Amino acid sequence: MAHVRAKKSKLGREDRIWGTIFVVPQVLGAATFMLFPILFSLVLCFAEWKFAGNPRLIGFANFRAIFSSPTFYVSLRNTLLFVVIVVPMTVLFSLSFAMLLDHKIIGRTFFRTLYFLPNVTSSVAASLVWVWIFDPDFGMLNGLLSRFGIPPMQWLYNMRMVIPSISVVIVWMTIGNNIIIFLAGLNNISQTLYEAAEIDGANWWQRFFRITVPMLSPTIFFVMIMGFIGAFQIFNEPYMMTNGGPGEASYTLVLWLYFIGFRYFRMGEAAVVSWVLFLLIAAVTFIQFKFQNRWVNYDV
Amino acid sequence: MYSSTISRNHRRIPAVIKKAVRTFFMYAFLILFAYVMILPFLWMLSTSLKEMQDIFKIPIQWIPDPIVWANYPGVFKTVRMDLGYLNSLEIAVASTAGTLITCAMAGYGFSKLRFRGQAPLFGALLITMMIPGQVTLIPMYLIFKQFGWINTYLPLIIPAVFCNAFGVFMFRQFYFSIPDSLLDAAKIDGCSPPGVFFRIIIPQSKGIFATMGLFSFMGSWNAFLGPLIYINKKSMQTLPLMMASFRATGGQSSTRWAELMAISCIAVVPVLILYAATQKYYVRSIVITGMKN
Numbered sequence: 001m002a003h004v005r006a007k008k009s010k011l012g013r014e015d016r017i018w019g020t021i022f023v024v025p026q027v028l029g030a031a032t033f034m035l036f037p038i039l040f041s042l043v044l045c046f047a048e049w050k051f052a053g054n055p056r057l058i059g060f061a062n063f064r065a066i067f068s069s070p071t072f073y074v075s076l077r078n079t080l081l082f083v084v085i086v087v088p089m090t091v092l093f094s095l096s097f098a099m100l101l102d103h104k105i106i107g108r109t110f111f112r113t114l115y116f117l118p119n120v121t122s123s124v125a126a127s128l129v130w131v132w133i134f135d136p137d138f139g140m141l142n143g144l145l146s147r148f149g150i151p152p153m154q155w156l157y158n159m160r161m162v163i164p165s166i167s168v169v170i171v172w173m174t175i176g177n178n179i180i181i182f183l184a185g186l187n188n189i190s191q192t193l194y195e196a197a198e199i200d201g202a203n204w205w206q207r208f209f210r211i212t213v214p215m216l217s218p219t220i221f222f223v224m225i226m227g228f229i230g231a232f233q234i235f236n237e238p239y240m241m242t243n244g245g246p247g248e249a250s251y252t253l254v255l256w257l258y259f260i261g262f263r264y265f266r267m268g269e270a271a272v273v274s275w276v277l278f279l280l281i282a283a284v285t286f287i288q289f290k291f292q293n294r295w296v297n298y299d300v
Numbered sequence: 301m302y303s304s305t306i307s308r309n310h311r312r313i314p315a316v317i318k319k320a321v322r323t324f325f326m327y328a329f330l331i332l333f334a335y336v337m338i339l340p341f342l343w344m345l346s347t348s349l350k351e352m353q354d355i356f357k358i359p360i361q362w363i364p365d366p367i368v369w370a371n372y373p374g375v376f377k378t379v380r381m382d383l384g385y386l387n388s389l390e391i392a393v394a395s396t397a398g399t400l401i402t403c404a405m406a407g408y409g410f411s412k413l414r415f416r417g418q419a420p421l422f423g424a425l426l427i428t429m430m431i432p433g434q435v436t437l438i439p440m441y442l443i444f445k446q447f448g449w450i451n452t453y454l455p456l457i458i459p460a461v462f463c464n465a466f467g468v469f470m471f472r473q474f475y476f477s478i479p480d481s482l483l484d485a486a487k488i489d490g491c492s493p494p495g496v497f498f499r500i501i502i503p504q505s506k507g508i509f510a511t512m513g514l515f516s517f518m519g520s521w522n523a524f525l526g527p528l529i530y531i532n533k534k535s536m537q538t539l540p541l542m543m544a545s546f547r548a549t550g551g552q553s554s555t556r557w558a559e560l561m562a563i564s565c566i567a568v569v570p571v572l573i574l575y576a577a578t579q580k581y582y583v584r585s586i587v588i589t590g591m592k593n
Contacts, residue, residue: 012414018493019413026406027421029462034428037439100330109579113572114334117341120571122522122543125564129340140339172337177515181470184507184581188477218473226466233432254432261434274435281430298476 044271055268062268066276074248075256078163082252083231085167090227091220094175098182099212112179119176127240130169131156156242159249166237166250173237174230178223185219186212214297221296225288232281253277348372348561355557371562378559379542380535381566388538389570391453392520398461399516400509407471408501412483413493422472429465433525441529455530460520467512474508475501510578518571539567 045062049055066072101112118126133140134155142152155165189212197207213220235254238244244251244259253273261270342362347355348371350364375381409415410422444455478501486496524540531537543563 014493015413016415019409019415019418022405022409022413022493022497023421023468025402025462026425026464026468029402029459030425030428030465033440033443033459033463034431034436036443037436038431040439040442041435097330097333100326103326105326105330109576111330111334112579113575114338116575117572118337119518120568120575121341121344122540122564122567125344125561126340129343132343133340175337180511180514184474184511187507188474218476222469222473225469229430232430235432235434254434257432257434267438271435274432278431278435282427285426285430 041271041274044268045275047268049267050265058268062266062272065269066272071248071251071256072273075251075253078248078250079232079234079252079254081163082167082170082234083228085164086170086231086234087224087227089167089171090174090178091223093171094178094223095182095216095220097175098179098186101179102183102186112183115179116176118173123173123236123240126173127169127237130172131241134165157246159246162242162246162250166241169241170231170234170237178227181223182216182219185216189215217296218298221288221292225285228284228288229281232277232284344561345565348558348565350558352558368558371558372566375559375562375566379537379545379563381539381542381563383535384537384539384542387453387536388521388540388567391456391538392517394453395457395460395520396513396516398457399464399467400513402461403464403467403471403512404502404505404509405497406468407475408497410468411472411475412478412480412496412501422468425465425468428463429469437525437529444530450530451532451536452530453536456520456523456526460516464516467516470512471505471508474505478504507581510581514571514574514578517574521567521571539563543567 044055046057046059047055048058048061097115101108101115105111132138136142136152136154136157139155141155146152154161156162193211193215194207197211202210233254234252235258238250238252238255239258242250244255254277257270257273257277260266260273346362346364349367349369350361351366351368354361354364410418440455440459444450447454449455482500483496486500491499522540523538524544527538527541528544531541543560
């Protein structure tokens with residue numbers, strides 16, 4: 001008995017030593033490239049800095065400026081709207097397509113490549129193309145709809161349609177990545193599970209919800225976490241497609257942060273916004289991690 | 301096959317029809333959305349072969365007339381695309397190779413090895429992902445200025461390789477699916493963790509290496525902001541930077557659309573090749589784990 005105990009602790013110690021060694025490169029990198037910038041930006045929250053010269057501490061003035069600005073609340077609302085649209089759509093569509101593309105259909109590789117093309121296209125080019133598609137006068141979308149008798153819509157120039165429209169583009173651009181991730185996850189599910197279920201007479205629905213979803217749950221969890229983190233930071237698309245317009249209708253927190261910091265050079269205020277954003281993302285991620293025990297299955 | 305129970309036999313014909321209908325809808329769905337997926341790219345391709353005045357014609361002229369092949373060699377004359385290609389390739393390959401190694405190691409450490417402070421450390425790593433890039437942009441530039449790394453490729457490679465919470469997260473989730481019993485068997489046979497890593501984990505990692513490798517390569521290949529602020533020498537420019545030079549400051553009308561689209565199309569090729577090359581890792585293969593259950 002004593003012999004077994006000693007062996008167990010030796011293995012444990014080995015694990016501990018090597019575990020630490022194996023994660024050191026990433027941890028060291030994160031400490032170097034994240035820690036200083038984080039601390040720096042934290043100090044900036046309480047300072048005034050216009051890029052040149054030295055920062056000047058001004059207490060809570062930046063916080064007051066941000067929280068009393070109506071644009072903050074507009075940006076916050078817009079960002080939340082983006083998140084609520086983009087994340088479910090992304091997970092839903094990429095999972096569906098991944099499952100479709102997992103079957104042995106004719107031209108599977110061809111289709112998989114097609115679905116990956118949006119990701120591969122430079123986002124500069126892609127954004128410009130979509131601006132053209134959404135163009136109220138010359139755009140392809142209105143042209144297509146007019147054939148069905150639907151009147152032309154303003155899309156990116158309409159305050160209520162701009163966020164859903166941009167969301168379509170974002171989902172379009174990110175599906176490819178997530179399809180790949182889901183395909184990798186699907187491949188890891190052992191076929192014998194499905195065969196056993198078929199023998200037991202399970203139909204497609206049951207197989208999906210009792211085998212596929214649980215076995216895929218770590219992957220779905222990953223896609224959701226990354227999806228939320230990414231959606232809260234949406235910047236490129238509103239920047240390139242509408243510049244936040246019309247008015248402030250497509251302002252996101254990061255877009256506003258960019259304007260404050262890099263156009264108006266109010267770095268201190270920009271730092272405050274970035275920290276608010278960070279806390280928001282951290283809260284959402286934390287909640288997801290807390291709930292993962294309810295549905296994410298790590299047993300193999 | 302195992303379509304066995306007796307009660308199924310007298311429902312066989314409807315089942316076949318059901319399958320046919322399902323297959324039909326599958327294809328219809330796939331094709332319809334494939335069309336949406338590919339449309340902007342087709343416009344890019346078509347535009348790259350047009351003359352300037354044809355690009356914004358209504359209705360859209362999908363097949364250019366005349367077809368201006370000259371835009372493609374023209375691009376090579378305007379900017380040194382061959383150099384751009386090589387530069388981008390150099391950065392992307394170095395980043396990807398390094399990232400795969402460090403993230404696989406960290407992913408293994410966080411999923412299969414237990415050590416003190418593991419959970420908070422992983423949490424801290426996750427937190428770094430939630431920080432918008434804009435926050436760290438300027439401080440990072442200051443750091444690299446101190447290191448003397450401006451105008452080298454190091455700021456583009458080192459953070460990607462050593463500070464990649466996304467990669468660590470992905471590898472960790474993936475390695476959870478490797479059965480513990482497999483690793484325990486090796487441990488009982490006296491295998492040390494690095495041994496387990498090289499003999500069991502790595503061989504099982506083909507799928508995730510393909511996935512992460514692709515993402516890492518793509519991220520590096522398409523990166524714009526990083527190269528923009530860290531590279532000043534023209535001879536060191538990457539492809540996205542060269543693309544940007546086609547976007548004139550005059551706004552939409554003076555942008556050289558055809559050439560911009562041509563260079564975009566050319567830039568897409570290596571990623572597509574890599575994608576095609578990694579496809580075989582997404583085909584379901586028989587996983588021989590030697591386990592009875």
